[in-house]
Amino acid sequence: MSSQSETQISNESGAKRIVVVGNGPVAHHFIESVVQGNKLPDFHICVFGEEPRLAYDRVHLTAWFETRDAAPLMMASEEFYQTHGVEHFANEKVITIDRDNKTVKTESGLEKPYDFLVLATGSFPFVPPVPGHDRKNVFVYRTIEDLEAITKASESAKTGVVIGGGLLGLEAAKALHDLGMQTHVVEFAPRLMAVQVDDGGGSLLRNKIEALGVGVHTNKNTQQIVDGENAFHRMEFADDSHLETDVIVFSAGIRPRDELGKHSGLVMGDRGGIAINNLCQTSDESIYAIGECALWNNRIFGLISPGNQMAKVAADAICGEASLEFTGADMSTKLKLMGVDVASIGDAHGQSSGSLSYTFFNQAEEIYKKIVVSDDKKKLLGAVLIGDAEDYGNLLQLMLNAIDLPEHPDALILPQRDGSVSVLGVDSLPDSAIICSCNGVSKGAICSAVAEGCHTIGDVKSATKAATSCGGCTALTTQVMNAKLASLGMEVNTHLCEHFPYTRQELFHLVRVENIHTFKDLIEKHGHGLGCDICKPTAASIFASCWNEYVLKDEHHNLQDTNDYYLGNMQKDGTYSIVPRIAGGEITPDKLIVLGEVAKEFNLYTKITGGQRVDLFGARVEQLPFIWRKLIDAGFETGHAYGKSVRTVKSCVGSTWCRYGVDDSVGLAIEIENRYKGLRSPHKLKFAVSGCTRECAEAQSKDIGVIATEKGWNLYTCGNGGMKPRHADLFASDLDKETLIKYIDRLLMFYVRTADRLQRTSVWFGNLEGGLDYLRSVIIDDKLEIAEELETQMQSIVDNYQCEWRTTIEDPIKVKRFNHFVNSKRHDENILFVQERDQIRPATKAEREIKMVEMK
Amino acid sequence: MYQLVCELDDILPNAGVAALVGDEQVALFRVQLEGKEHVFGISNYDPFSDANVISRGIIGTMGDELVVASPVYKQHFSLQTGQCFEDETVRLKTWFVSIDGNKVYVYDKKIEVA
Numbered sequence A: 001m002s003s004q005s006e007t008q009i010s011n012e013s014g015a016k017r018i019v020v021v022g023n024g025p026v027a028h029h030f031i032e033s034v035v036q037g038n039k040l041p042d043f044h045i046c047v048f049g050e051e052p053r054l055a056y057d058r059v060h061l062t063a064w065f066e067t068r069d070a071a072p073l074m075m076a077s078e079e080f081y082q083t084h085g086v087e088h089f090a091n092e093k094v095i096t097i098d099r100d101n102k103t104v105k106t107e108s109g110l111e112k113p114y115d116f117l118v119l120a121t122g123s124f125p126f127v128p129p130v131p132g133h134d135r136k137n138v139f140v141y142r143t144i145e146d147l148e149a150i151t152k153a154s155e156s157a158k159t160g161v162v163i164g165g166g167l168l169g170l171e172a173a174k175a176l177h178d179l180g181m182q183t184h185v186v187e188f189a190p191r192l193m194a195v196q197v198d199d200g201g202g203s204l205l206r207n208k209i210e211a212l213g214v215g216v217h218t219n220k221n222t223q224q225i226v227d228g229e230n231a232f233h234r235m236e237f238a239d240d241s242h243l244e245t246d247v248i249v250f251s252a253g254i255r256p257r258d259e260l261g262k263h264s265g266l267v268m269g270d271r272g273g274i275a276i277n278n279l280c281q282t283s284d285e286s287i288y289a290i291g292e293c294a295l296w297n298n299r300i301f302g303l304i305s306p307g308n309q310m311a312k313v314a315a316d317a318i319c320g321e322a323s324l325e326f327t328g329a330d331m332s333t334k335l336k337l338m339g340v341d342v343a344s345i346g347d348a349h350g351q352s353s354g355s356l357s358y359t360f361f362n363q364a365e366e367i368y369k370k371i372v373v374s375d376d377k378k379k380l381l382g383a384v385l386i387g388d389a390e391d392y393g394n395l396l397q398l399m400l401n402a403i404d405l406p407e408h409p410d411a412l413i414l415p416q417r418d419g420s421v422s423v424l425g426v427d428s429l430p431d432s433a434i435i436c437s438c439n440g441v442s443k444g445a446i447c448s449a450v451a452e453g454c455h456t457i458g459d460v461k462s463a464t465k466a467a468t469s470c471g472g473c474t475a476l477t478t479q480v481m482n483a484k485l486a487s488l489g490m491e492v493n494t495h496l497c498e499h500f501p502y503t504r505q506e507l508f509h510l511v512r513v514e515n516i517h518t519f520k521d522l523i524e525k526h527g528h529g530l531g532c533d534i535c536k537p538t539a540a541s542i543f544a545s546c547w548n549e550y551v552l553k554d555e556h557h558n559l560q561d562t563n564d565y566y567l568g569n570m571q572k573d574g575t576y577s578i579v580p581r582i583a584g585g586e587i588t589p590d591k592l593i594v595l596g597e598v599a600k601e602f603n604l605y606t607k608i609t610g611g612q613r614v615d616l617f618g619a620r621v622e623q624l625p626f627i628w629r630k631l632i633d634a635g636f637e638t639g640h641a642y643g644k645s646v647r648t649v650k651s652c653v654g655s656t657w658c659r660y661g662v663d664d665s666v667g668l669a670i671e672i673e674n675r676y677k678g679l680r681s682p683h684k685l686k687f688a689v690s691g692c693t694r695e696c697a698e699a700q701s702k703d704i705g706v707i708a709t710e711k712g713w714n715l716y717t718c719g720n721g722g723m724k725p726r727h728a729d730l731f732a733s734d735l736d737k738e739t740l741i742k743y744i745d746r747l748l749m750f751y752v753r754t755a756d757r758l759q760r761t762s763v764w765f766g767n768l769e770g771g772l773d774y775l776r777s778v779i780i781d782d783k784l785e786i787a788e789e790l791e792t793q794m795q796s797i798v799d800n801y802q803c804e805w806r807t808t809i810e811d812p813i814k815v816k817r818f819n820h821f822v823n824s825k826r827h828d829e830n831i832l833f834v835q836e837r838d839q840i841r842p843a844t845k846a847e848r849e850i851k852m853v854e855m856k
Numbered sequence B: 001m002y003q004l005v006c007e008l009d010d011i012l013p014n015a016g017v018a019a020l021v022g023d024e025q026v027a028l029f030r031v032q033l034e035g036k037e038h039v040f041g042i043s044n045y046d047p048f049s050d051a052n053v054i055s056r057g058i059i060g061t062m063g064d065e066l067v068v069a070s071p072v073y074k075q076h077f078s079l080q081t082g083q084c085f086e087d088e089t090v091r092l093k094t095w096f097v098s099i100d101g102n103k104v105y106v107y108d109k110k111i112e113v114a
Ligand code: SRM
Pocket: A569, A570, A571, A577, A578, A579, A607, A608, A609, A610, A611, A612, A613, A614, A615, A641, A647, A648, A686, A701, A702, A719, A720, A721, A722, A723, A724, A760
């Protein structure tokens, strides 16, 4: 329960004691703010949390289902608290405050004195007291324990109902749907998301959600819950209708957890909430309240970003200069709910007096947009966007910065079919405009990052943190970056090199559309000069991705980079390594023996690689064809370890042997490797397949990762090990194999078409405007209408596969090119080995000089 | 004196081979400029990687200069002068090469002296 001894830190040290009640995201942000302000030694913090674990990211609670593991959600850690001397207690509820003696008391009887008390107790889900609300298999959706319980119940449930069609209700409904239940949403109001959207938007949203197979029931007042006939529960509504279901989740709003404030006599709001001033101080000046339990100006803020602002203000008030103030927060939101873009800004209902509204409703494409403007049509007051929320960032800025609207405000939401640019230029925004509200990044901060050398959206993201949380601001952040680049006179030169005034992506397009097959043609038509070591390998790679011809064909040979030139990885001494393909890491004893025999015969250094195969090092160039002849005769083929191409598909042992495995990961890995082997790409591609969530194949660090689930395969993408590791994103869940392969085909081809040279999928993704949602819309929803083309293109690569080593050894002229000298059979005497741990290694320069002397 | 090393056809257009000239390794690059054949001879030894690999580099132009990029660490060397672009203190040895019909000759000082 307690991680530290109970010794009370006395006041002798002079440190002021801050007690924090609640260890949710906002409490944690408060503690971080104090730590960052460097105010600990002068203060001592003790935090009590009622939940069994330290603070975790409630905003992304639903992501728990991806791994069913709390670890990825954790915000606070034992280590962080210990490092900073923060005394912390989990599973320890505070039950009373003694304001006279300035102490708090916990359920288990602990007592702590405080100089400052910070209440960050959050809120609880409101469960209306309908008879039967306390039945078994009735849940709320707030903590990890709630989700664990829902998951457990889902195992024996067919149907699920969420009571409440608000933001959280729809998120919960998605979860029930994903757990495989036939799902319904029951809403008291006449429409979904009544707080954020109006009738028009609500009905469109409803259509979209129903199209996903989720039942929507509005105007339903639940009277009681009783035993069902065909399911566990029966819900009876005021209009005499009823609905049967196995699981019920209440999501009927939240209420502040203000009981400590109430019992200790702090000033409260009429409908709850602990009243605070601009410093987040309650009516007792040594007690502060922050987050969802706090009431400012008679308002509760049920979002994370105002809570974080309060945390900063309180930390500054207690430990700093009291220079910050909380002055309210904007409650605009943009989300993707069950695949539908929804955004609501400011006064979405047009409640301000005299306000006027404009509505655009495109029923065919299911897009609804509404703006609310002031009576003089000069200022934007609010907006609702459904189905297409791309304008969110722009509209939000117009409202927040009270920017004058164009003469005809409806232009803001009418489609601009003639390609004219958006009405709001980012230039009109003040430097102080907050572009990324999740992370509080201003336009000014983005501009200075650009001025300091961040010239891609990926760089700007990592330097400023903008666009790294909800991603809603990515488009706007990019616009600000581009505008700044332009103003610095830095029209970023995206030319591939001095010989081609095009990007790789543009060249790819030209090659494809004009059916260009040789470098000579390409440079004559679209470039100039002789080319160089940048454009030649790039062109070679594009030709290979498009036409998949033999890379050592005479007209391609001289374009190939170092390793492709001799179909092996050149080592530091000019020798080569040999890596035969061992698909999925599976190999027969006979083949293993062949590897050993060949290595012995040619005296090669042998090592198991990090990619589950065997690397044979130290072959001189003229030995390569002989070595490969033996390997190919024994049934091996090239492993493309030298190419910017598909490398390996790592596998775990999977369900065939492993007691936890839920599917045959080795089988799938081999299938995938054989499908994509030989695909050349802007950079190398690595895959992995794991047989269950234990993830022994480390699929989440790969360009393409696949993990078996009870219901199919989860597809992860754009992970990376290497220099800048990136955790892959879950792209789609529970796919059948056919769909999985389809998505991988499309993903890979889309990457091959659009990435820059030497750009791994992770970096490509980081620069992709629109992020994961955009990628999904292209790959899954086929927004660009290219899916079929991508698949066809991939199929042609698959069909044209050849083992280029086999082709090579069958052509005597090609084999001849492997001689070190054009005019002599001698080999390169500069290559010398010494023995180490019973194998060869390249001699160092010093060793070589000694040996050379000995030989002479 | 000039020593016959190979036929022009032994070298792919815009690519290189290594030749043994005396006891030295020469990288020969065949370049087609405005329809005319040229062969350049430059040391095959890459001082940055300490390996005999220059003949396996990609050739091209940097501005007006004809260059080869080392296949190991990608420094560029002028095919005409051997000068390294990334490090002005490094210059590779160069050889005179002459083409006679389909025959490629390299001028080797040592042989002449001998
Ligand atoms: C042989 C091997 C090391 C080993 O002994 O285990 C290896 C060796 C090389 N790696 Fe690697 N990497 C090997 C696994 C990895 C892995 C682990 C894996 O694939 O599971 C990684 C991290 C995972 C990843 O890529 O996301 C890895 C990240 C790199 C990187 C950094 C890439 C990045 O995105 O940051 C480079 C440099 C590059 O590609 O620019 C690199 C480059 C290289 C090169 C090609 C360097 C070079 O140009 O000479 C090495 C030569 C290989 C050769 O001569 O055969 N190698 N390399 C592994 C071959 C696996 C195989 O069977 O094909």
